[in-house]
Amino acid sequence: MLSATCRRLVPALRGPRTPSAVAGRYLLAPGVRSFADQSDRAEEPRTFHPALLRFLVCPLSKKPLRYEASTNELINEELGIAYPIIDGIPNMIPQAARTIRQNKKQEEVEQH
Template sequence: MLSATCLRLARALRRPRAPSAVVRRCLQVPGARSCADQSERTGQPGTFHPALLQFLVCPLSKKPLRYEASTNELINEELGIAYPIIDGIPNMIPQAARTTRQNKKQEEAEQH
Protein backbone atom coordinates (compact mmCIF):
# COMPACT_ATOMS: atom_id res chain seq x y z
CA MET A 1 0.00 0.00 0.00
CA LEU A 2 2.82 2.41 0.84
CA SER A 3 4.60 1.74 -2.44
CA ALA A 4 1.39 2.44 -4.39
CA THR A 5 1.04 5.77 -2.59
CA CYS A 6 4.66 6.62 -3.30
CA LEU A 7 4.18 5.73 -6.96
CA ARG A 8 1.10 8.00 -7.25
CA LEU A 9 2.98 10.83 -5.53
CA ALA A 10 5.96 10.45 -7.87
CA ARG A 11 3.65 10.57 -10.92
CA ALA A 12 1.87 13.66 -9.60
CA LEU A 13 5.18 15.45 -9.01
CA ARG A 14 6.37 14.70 -12.56
CA ARG A 15 3.20 16.12 -14.15
CA PRO A 16 3.57 19.69 -15.39
CA ARG A 17 1.27 22.06 -13.57
CA ALA A 18 -0.14 25.38 -14.65
CA PRO A 19 0.87 28.28 -12.39
CA SER A 20 -1.72 29.38 -9.85
CA ALA A 21 -3.66 32.61 -10.23
CA VAL A 22 -1.50 34.31 -7.59
CA VAL A 23 1.71 33.33 -9.38
CA ARG A 24 0.33 34.54 -12.71
CA ARG A 25 -0.64 37.88 -11.11
CA CYS A 26 2.82 38.29 -9.57
CA LEU A 27 4.45 37.57 -12.90
CA GLN A 28 2.28 40.18 -14.60
CA VAL A 29 3.16 43.07 -12.27
CA PRO A 30 3.56 46.15 -14.48
CA GLY A 31 7.21 47.00 -15.01
CA ALA A 32 8.42 43.83 -13.30
CA ARG A 33 11.23 41.88 -14.91
CA SER A 34 12.15 38.27 -14.55
CA CYS A 35 15.09 37.39 -12.31
CA ALA A 36 17.11 36.46 -15.39
CA ASP A 37 16.48 39.90 -16.91
CA GLN A 38 17.44 41.64 -13.66
CA SER A 39 20.68 39.72 -13.21
CA GLU A 40 21.75 40.44 -16.79
CA ARG A 41 20.98 44.16 -16.62
CA THR A 42 21.86 45.07 -13.05
CA GLY A 43 24.48 42.46 -12.22
CA GLN A 44 22.57 41.77 -8.98
CA PRO A 45 20.60 38.53 -9.10
CA GLY A 46 17.23 38.51 -7.40
CA THR A 47 16.75 42.14 -6.38
CA PHE A 48 13.44 42.88 -4.64
CA HIS A 49 10.82 44.63 -6.73
CA PRO A 50 8.76 47.12 -4.65
CA ALA A 51 5.64 46.45 -6.78
CA LEU A 52 5.30 43.17 -4.86
CA LEU A 53 4.31 45.15 -1.77
CA GLN A 54 0.72 45.19 -3.02
CA PHE A 55 0.63 41.42 -2.40
CA LEU A 56 2.67 41.18 0.82
CA VAL A 57 1.44 41.73 4.37
CA CYS A 58 2.95 41.08 7.78
CA PRO A 59 2.24 37.48 8.80
CA LEU A 60 1.64 38.59 12.41
CA SER A 61 -0.56 41.67 12.07
CA LYS A 62 -1.79 41.22 8.46
CA LYS A 63 -0.97 44.91 7.87
CA PRO A 64 0.85 46.33 4.82
CA LEU A 65 4.63 46.56 4.92
CA ARG A 66 7.02 49.33 3.87
CA TYR A 67 10.14 48.59 1.82
CA GLU A 68 13.34 50.17 3.17
CA ALA A 69 15.91 50.14 0.38
CA SER A 70 18.84 51.28 2.56
CA THR A 71 18.59 48.21 4.81
CA ASN A 72 16.89 45.93 2.23
CA GLU A 73 14.08 45.05 4.63
CA LEU A 74 10.30 45.07 4.83
CA ILE A 75 9.20 47.16 7.81
CA ASN A 76 6.07 46.82 9.94
CA GLU A 77 5.78 50.21 11.65
CA GLU A 78 2.96 49.12 13.98
CA LEU A 79 4.86 46.21 15.55
CA GLY A 80 8.31 47.72 15.12
CA ILE A 81 9.82 44.76 13.29
CA ALA A 82 11.76 44.35 10.05
CA TYR A 83 11.84 41.28 7.81
CA PRO A 84 15.10 40.76 5.89
CA ILE A 85 15.21 40.34 2.11
CA ILE A 86 17.78 37.76 1.05
CA ASP A 87 18.64 37.38 -2.65
CA GLY A 88 15.45 39.26 -3.55
CA ILE A 89 13.24 36.97 -1.45
CA PRO A 90 11.54 38.39 1.67
CA ASN A 91 12.07 36.16 4.71
CA MET A 92 8.64 36.52 6.30
CA ILE A 93 9.27 34.10 9.16
CA PRO A 94 8.57 36.03 12.40
CA GLN A 95 11.59 34.47 14.13
CA ALA A 96 13.85 35.92 11.41
CA ALA A 97 12.57 39.47 11.94
CA ARG A 98 14.50 42.00 13.99
CA THR A 99 13.05 44.71 16.19
CA THR A 100 13.37 48.23 14.85
CA ARG A 101 12.66 50.08 18.07
CA GLN A 102 13.80 49.75 21.63
CA ASN A 103 11.63 48.03 24.18
CA LYS A 104 8.81 50.06 25.74
CA LYS A 105 10.56 50.66 29.08
CA GLN A 106 13.56 52.24 27.35
CA GLU A 107 11.26 54.33 25.13
CA GLU A 108 9.31 55.62 28.13
CA ALA A 109 12.50 56.43 30.04
CA GLU A 110 13.82 58.46 27.10
CA GLN A 111 10.56 60.41 26.76
CA HIS A 112 10.55 61.49 30.46
Protein backbone atom coordinates in the same frame (compact mmCIF):
# COMPACT_ATOMS: atom_id res chain seq x y z
CA MET B 1 6.54 -7.37 -12.76
CA LEU B 2 7.56 -4.67 -10.30
CA SER B 3 10.97 -6.26 -9.72
CA ALA B 4 11.59 -6.35 -13.49
CA THR B 5 10.85 -2.64 -13.70
CA CYS B 6 13.16 -1.95 -10.77
CA ARG B 7 15.96 -3.93 -12.44
CA ARG B 8 15.65 -1.72 -15.52
CA LEU B 9 15.57 1.49 -13.49
CA VAL B 10 18.60 0.77 -11.29
CA PRO B 11 21.21 1.04 -14.09
CA ALA B 12 19.56 4.21 -15.36
CA LEU B 13 19.68 5.76 -11.90
CA ARG B 14 23.30 4.79 -11.38
CA GLY B 15 24.28 6.18 -14.77
CA PRO B 16 25.64 9.67 -15.44
CA ARG B 17 23.94 12.45 -13.52
CA THR B 18 23.96 14.93 -16.40
CA PRO B 19 21.71 14.40 -19.41
CA SER B 20 23.20 14.05 -22.85
CA ALA B 21 23.30 17.12 -25.09
CA VAL B 22 20.33 15.85 -27.10
CA ALA B 23 18.28 15.01 -24.01
CA GLY B 24 19.23 18.33 -22.42
CA ARG B 25 17.70 20.25 -25.31
CA TYR B 26 14.38 18.49 -24.88
CA LEU B 27 14.30 18.55 -21.08
CA LEU B 28 14.47 22.33 -20.90
CA ALA B 29 11.38 24.44 -21.41
CA PRO B 30 11.42 26.79 -24.39
CA GLY B 31 13.36 29.94 -23.60
CA VAL B 32 15.13 28.44 -20.56
CA ARG B 33 18.90 28.43 -20.65
CA SER B 34 20.86 25.45 -19.40
CA PHE B 35 23.14 25.66 -16.36
CA ALA B 36 26.18 25.61 -18.65
CA ASP B 37 24.86 28.68 -20.48
CA GLN B 38 24.13 30.48 -17.21
CA SER B 39 27.60 29.94 -15.76
CA ASP B 40 29.15 31.90 -18.63
CA ARG B 41 27.61 35.18 -17.54
CA ALA B 42 28.38 37.11 -14.37
CA GLU B 43 26.21 36.50 -11.32
CA GLU B 44 23.44 39.11 -11.29
CA PRO B 45 22.20 40.18 -7.85
CA ARG B 46 18.50 39.67 -7.33
CA THR B 47 16.61 42.70 -6.16
CA PHE B 48 13.24 43.05 -4.49
CA HIS B 49 10.51 44.49 -6.68
CA PRO B 50 8.44 47.02 -4.67
CA ALA B 51 5.30 46.15 -6.67
CA LEU B 52 5.12 42.97 -4.54
CA LEU B 53 4.10 45.12 -1.56
CA ARG B 54 0.54 45.08 -2.92
CA PHE B 55 0.38 41.38 -2.06
CA LEU B 56 2.64 41.04 0.98
CA VAL B 57 1.48 41.60 4.54
CA CYS B 58 3.07 40.96 7.90
CA PRO B 59 2.39 37.35 8.93
CA LEU B 60 1.87 38.46 12.55
CA SER B 61 -0.36 41.53 12.26
CA LYS B 62 -1.67 41.05 8.70
CA LYS B 63 -0.90 44.77 8.09
CA PRO B 64 0.83 46.21 5.01
CA LEU B 65 4.61 46.47 5.02
CA ARG B 66 6.93 49.26 3.93
CA TYR B 67 10.05 48.60 1.85
CA GLU B 68 13.23 50.22 3.14
CA ALA B 69 15.77 50.26 0.30
CA SER B 70 18.70 51.42 2.44
CA THR B 71 18.55 48.34 4.67
CA ASN B 72 16.85 46.06 2.11
CA GLU B 73 14.10 45.09 4.56
CA LEU B 74 10.33 45.04 4.82
CA ILE B 75 9.23 47.13 7.81
CA ASN B 76 6.17 46.72 10.01
CA GLU B 77 5.86 50.09 11.73
CA GLU B 78 3.11 48.95 14.10
CA LEU B 79 5.12 46.08 15.62
CA GLY B 80 8.51 47.67 15.14
CA ILE B 81 10.06 44.74 13.27
CA ALA B 82 11.92 44.34 9.99
CA TYR B 83 11.96 41.30 7.75
CA PRO B 84 15.21 40.79 5.78
CA ILE B 85 15.26 40.42 2.00
CA ILE B 86 17.85 37.89 0.82
CA ASP B 87 18.62 37.58 -2.90
CA GLY B 88 15.40 39.44 -3.69
CA ILE B 89 13.26 37.09 -1.61
CA PRO B 90 11.62 38.42 1.58
CA ASN B 91 12.17 36.17 4.59
CA MET B 92 8.77 36.48 6.23
CA ILE B 93 9.45 34.03 9.05
CA PRO B 94 8.75 35.93 12.29
CA GLN B 95 11.83 34.43 13.99
CA ALA B 96 14.02 35.93 11.24
CA ALA B 97 12.69 39.46 11.83
CA ARG B 98 14.72 41.93 13.82
CA THR B 99 13.43 44.55 16.23
CA ILE B 100 13.81 48.09 14.92
CA ARG B 101 12.72 49.94 18.04
CA GLN B 102 12.71 49.38 21.74
CA ASN B 103 9.64 48.81 23.88
CA LYS B 104 7.50 51.90 24.44
CA LYS B 105 8.20 51.70 28.18
CA GLN B 106 11.96 51.72 27.59
CA GLU B 107 11.60 54.68 25.20
CA GLU B 108 9.62 56.63 27.81
CA VAL B 109 12.22 55.91 30.52
CA GLU B 110 15.05 57.10 28.28
CA GLN B 111 13.20 60.30 27.36
CA HIS B 112 12.70 61.32 31.03
